[in-house]
Amino acid sequence: MVEPSRTGSSVRFFCTAGNGMETFLTEEVKKKLLAEDVCQLHGKVLFSSSAAIHRITGLKAAERLFLLLKKDSPLRMPTRCSRAEAAFLLQSRLLGNRDQWISAAVTWSCLQRELSATRDLGGTRWSQERGESEDFAGSRKHRSELREPESEEQHEEKPSEKKRMRVEDGDAEMKRESNSFSSKILHTGDDGTSESVENVTFRISCKCSGSVSRSFSSQEVSKMMGPAVSKLMGWKADLKNPLLEVSLHLSDDYCLLGIPLTRLPLANRSYIKTTGLRSTVAWAMASLAHIQPGFCVVDPMCGVGTILIEAAQEHQDACFLGVDIDDGQLQRANENVAFADLGQRIQLLKASTVALPLPSGSVDAVICDLPFGKKFGRGTNMAADLPLILCEMERILCPGGILVVLLSPQLSCLLKKLLTQEPQEPAEPALDQKAKPQTVAAVCLSSSSLSDQQLCRQDRRPAADLQQRPCPRWSSLKHQVTFRVSLGAIDGLIHKYIKI
Ligand SMILES: C[S@@+](CC[C@H](N)C(=O)[O-])C[C@H]1O[C@@H](n2cnc3c(N)ncnc32)[C@H](O)[C@@H]1O
Structure with missing residues (x-):
């Protein structure tokens, strides 16, 4: 036979x-x-x-x-x-x-x-x-x-x-x-x-x-x-x-x-222990960043780390940093990274995305899934914080760096409006530069030693102060493409920008 x-x-x-x-x-x-x-x-x-x-x-x-x-x-x-x-x-x-x-x-x-x-x-x-x-x-x-x-x-x-x-x-x-x-x-x-x-x-x-x-x-x-x-x-x-x-x-x-051909959907990732964002959407966002060997990639609101894990699975020769303000999320992200055996290439750091402890121009790609509602907003109003968040993401990107963000339709409209605004006066640096590590790699190494006190200091800055800070650098973000994707019950919009 x-x-x-x-x-x-x-x-x-x-x-x-x-x-x-x-x-x-x-x-x-x-x-x-x-x-x-x-x-x-x-x-x-x-x-x-x-x-x-x-x-x-x-x-x-x-x-x-x-x-x-x-x-x-x-x-x-x-x-x-x-x-x-x-x-x-x-x-x-x-x-x-x-x-x-x-x-x-x-x-x-x-x-x-x-x-x-x-x-x-x-x-x-x-x-x-x-x-x-x-x-x-x-x-x-x-x-x-x-x-x-x-x-x-x-x-x-x-x-x-x-x-x-x-x-x-x-x-x-x-x-x-x-x-x-x-x-x-x-x-x-x-x-x-x-x-x-x-x-x-x-x-x-x-x-x-x-x-x-x-x-x-x-x-x-x-x-x-x-x-x-x-x-x-x-x-x-x-x-x-x-x-x-x-x-x-x-x-x-x-x-x-x-x-x-398979019992479970391909989208079920067995290397992820705790799921956050849809893995397919996380992978798609990472694919838009065109990650190259040697790249430093940051997710400044990393949650349980889905985007970083999807990106690191695909790109062996890049390094990744996840930032989140929430201890619980960071704990889950840490477990996920260990479960996927990616501890060598994904580092995690507790910080606020409105004041990232990273030097300007130090990052090749920023990929970020912003909170849509109450659960992960930590009581903050995302619409009000968006200018600051955008400012920080733009600041840490090097020229030619890529920004990929996932937003709700409402935040997406706001982002488009912001980016068409007239440039204003130069912004103050987000943090005392002396307090910052000089490279992303240094942050990765020192992340465990960044004390809660330091982080609190960042967060103690008056919100009104932060929100009023002018952000002229948006004009350097050039829109490339937008995709509307389903997140289940609602849709999200993925925007890609390049910093010129
Ligand atoms: C939509 S979730 C990200 C989910 C993530 N993509 C995942 O797969 O798990 C947004 C995250 O932003 C975090 N977050 C909210 N405000 C923040 C801030 N000011 N700075 C840093 N992280 C913040 C929340 O703790 C939450 O984990």
């Missing part, structure tokens, strides 16, 4: 992406996978690639990864379409022929074997990176991924050991299932073509939006397709524990059929 292999052959995939993340994902598949026939749709990116599967599952801007079974134009259901008519339309459009399904199932099986082999080679490291451990549908949303209006990021705290064990257990379970599936599906003839695909259990999961969703629920659509697939393939439906999941995505723009 010859086992089918996809060595060297190109496979068509699609990934789901959060709203506004499609452009980042398109760039990523082109750059990292040299993907071909890349097609960007709302919430999805389709591409062909012959890259090793672990490189594809390593995509950072994607939510979930699927093997593409079929893509078609959107279904136009007549008004007051009966269930039977809808089922007929759906099946005649999407079912296709048996060979297509067999070929997809066999390719899927090959990819599962490749994934399984990668896990064998990479041991726990791979499993930690991808964290294959939970329900097949993997559709459970991490509550921390949703930024509620005025409540902001929530933090999911998981003891590291527990998370590692869960991941390793899941890894073994996934391997068992993948092998058992392969033994059922990989019956091939001597010429390498599939002879039979037997004893396969499956379930259809459906995501509908647009006009179809106004007539039928996702469950109803799944029920329309399930029996037809069963009849065509001789497969048995199993809603609880199927060997094969088939995902159907229907919108006003397209119909897509696919088979998910």
Whole structure:
């Protein structure tokens, strides 16, 4: 018996992406996978690639990864379409022929074997990176991924050991299932073509939006397709524990059929213990900073450190500094950095972003996710503090340095207004320069020795004083691009500037 292999052959995939993340994902598949026939749709990116599967599952801007079974134009259901008519339309459009399904199932099986082999080679490291451990549908949303209006990021705290064990257990379970599936599906003839695909259990999961969703629920659509697939393939439906999941995505723009390749979303980072900002958005912000070897990158409101960890994972030869005013956040950031084994390259410092203890022009990139509401505002009014914060970020950047900020739509409008204001008188230095370390590296080294007293001294400056300080240097920040991205319940705007 010859086992089918996809060595060297190109496979068509699609990934789901959060709203506004499609452009980042398109760039990523082109750059990292040299993907071909890349097609960007709302919430999805389709591409062909012959890259090793672990490189594809390593995509950072994607939510979930699927093997593409079929893509078609959107279904136009007549008004007051009966269930039977809808089922007929759906099946005649999407079912296709048996060979297509067999070929997809066999390719899927090959990819599962490749994934399984990668896990064998990479041991726990791979499993930690991808964290294959939970329900097949993997559709459970991490509550921390949703930024509620005025409540902001929530933090999911998981003891590291527990998370590692869960991941390793899941890894073994996934391997068992993948092998058992392969033994059922990989019956091939001597010429390498599939002879039979037997004893396969499956379930259809459906995501509908647009006009179809106004007539039928996702469950109803799944029920329309399930029996037809069963009849065509001789497969048995199993809603609880199927060997094969088939995902159907229907919108006003397209119909897509696919088979998910991993249980958990790619966006679930197993190297992050406590999640803050959505990891995909954090990665996208870091990608806009074009970090080069030797760069010093600062997140002046680092929270639990998501942006720095995403950036440091991708850029081995740069150094990173996280600043936050909140002890609890810094504690979690510290744990996260240790969990991701990045303690050598990410340093943390307690300070206020309105008075950063860093010399002017000492930083190559500033990446910052500003608080949107009450939870992380520490009682401060972000709108009132924005001029000062901007002033400090601009001050520490070197000429040519890059500023990437994530703001609420309201703060984003304010920022645009500020940056179009006329320049004013030169600003006072934010801190007594004598008290400052001379380089970011020095700050990193001395951060542990910066006493709370020193920090309090910074914070004791009268707020009114700080707010009235003129900030003429904004005119040096040249706007490059803005992206609107979904943070769950609300949207955020990522702005990129270069200091000239
Ligand atoms: C939106 S959260 C950042 C979340 C972060 N990106 C993450 O993934 O965890 C904003 C952070 O700014 C911090 N913060 C608020 N005011 C600050 C200030 N004046 N100086 C420094 N940090 C401040 C809060 O403690 C909070 O951790």
